[in-house]
Amino acid sequence: MRRLPVIAETPLPPLYDAWMREALGAALSPEPESTCSDCAMVAPPDQVGGHGFDPHAKCCTHLPFLPNFLVGRILADEAAGAAHRHGRASVRARIREGIAVSPIGLHAPGPRVMAERVAHEHGEFGRVRSLVCPHFIDRRGGLCGIWEHRNATCTTFFCKHSRGARGDRLWRAIELLLKRVEAALSRHCLMALDFPVEAFARALARHDPPEGDPSRGAELAPDPERHRQLWGAWEGREEALYLACAELVAPLGWSEVLRIGGVEVEARARIARHLLAGMDPREAPEALRAGVFTGVEVGPERTRVATYSRLDPLDLPNALVGALGRFDGRSTRAVVREIAREDGLALDDELIAQLLDFEILVEADTPRRG
Ligand code: SF4
Ligand code: SF4
Structure with missing residues (x-):
């Protein structure tokens, strides 16, 4: 999953970076071994299909869940570059397609989640072009059209970690923390907007847990009746809802995110802080x-x-x-x-x-x- 060609000073998107600096009390370091614009996992051309990743897919063989407020941020981002235009267009295409489009966000349909899982299990991660993310741009080494607004999973995935397993544990803890934040805030937005309670209940019943549980039924094609039930009075104004969610979340500081996210977010933040503190160099253990x-x-x-x-x-x-x-x-x-x-x-x-x-x-x- 990723990357713009320039390695940024922070590995996080701006919204999440501000929250994590406060939550962790320190900035997170980039992972320079994950050389995304010249992907560290891509094999020489004669080996594609052998051991390495496909340069036209890299680790972006994933359809990310985008919580409502991130969808709104992508749509509201008026940056003029081709990558941003692709990002907005690809998000609009997902909304128009109408599959797994919920007030909570844009989900990965169950069959898609299963296909990704099977690819992983068969050692095909990074090599199945049919699974490439719709926000991926296949030029200049592979770019992401929604880079500044990517989700918890895409933000925290690195194929390689300078600090090995220790770094991997830290990033996984931050992924779980951000996933909790995404779940809490996407629901908070709907409550703050007084979203019709029956439609809200249907959205929750269908999409809890937030990351698309494949056992929740196949969504192979648009289902207008289900869509109508999920959206209630907001049907036809999906983009407007996502934009309203983005506006609600934009001014939130970490203390407000914590208040909204409650003990689950607090616990995940505490674990991430603990792991970050453990990254400091120390003497070799006695034995x-x-x-x-x-x-x-x-x-x-x-x-x-x-x-x-x-x-x-x-x-x-x-x-x-x-x-x-x-x-x-x-x-x-x-x-x-x-x-x-x-x-x-x-x-x-x-x-x-x-x-x-x-x-x-x-x-x-x-x-x-x-
Ligand atoms: S959202 Fe961006 S980083 Fe994530 S899978 Fe898609 S192209 Fe890759
Ligand atoms: S995280 Fe790794 S596999 Fe993904 S684009 Fe970056 S270098 Fe390539």
Whole structure:
């Protein structure tokens, strides 16, 4: 999912950036290893269909849920560039198409969610062109037409993390936090606008949980009767409702978002803050053991290993891979000395920190992953 060619100072869209700075007490760092305009996952042309992503799809083989207030922000954004025009047009096309168009937002229809899931399960993520997002622009390395207003999922997905599993955990926590925010605010807008209660109840019954549950029935084609029931007196004025939601949300500060989102949002924010604090460098733990990892590719000198994600492997010297088994819960210092003596390898603090970030080494008392 993503990206404009310039790596922004903040990895978040403006609305979410302001909230997260306040919620977390710090700005989030970009993930420079996810080189989106020159996608890090795209394989050389002769390998497309092999291991890498398709350059005409990248990770944007996803139809994002857009909460009502983000739909309104996209429509209200009058920026003149071609990417913005594409963004507005593609959102209008989803509204016109009328499938899974709800007062809560633009949902991914159940069959679409299932198709994405099947692609993931078969290792086809990033390679199925028929699943490319309608907001994706296939030029200049692949752009996003709604970049400044993308949702929680698109905002927080990175194929690679500078801090490995630690970074992945932080971004997943922020995704869950922003999803809660999106759910709370999209409902708050409808209540603030005094949306007809019967239509509101139908929208909630159909679209809770917010991220399109495939078991909620197929939506393969527009259903005018269902649409009429979902929209009540607002039928035919869908864009006007989305714009009104955007206006309601625009002035909200984090304290108001917290008040509206309640304990769920507060709890998610607390978890994200905790994980962010854990990103600070610290001394290597007293005792370490080797984590669980998979050898993806073994070469004469280096082995490619994957731990938390097959999208983000590390290349390690074979000698180091062989020495990792020495970390068996004994004192870290003693094992580092042993490896220097027996294997001729000098493991400095920086390397140990990276191995910890990627869970190639874990604290000795960490429960084992299956
Ligand atoms: S909304 Fe943008 S970032 Fe998200 S999948 Fe679509 S093109 Fe990619
Ligand atoms: S696959 Fe990674 S590098 Fe490529 S566009 Fe997606 S996040 Fe960016």
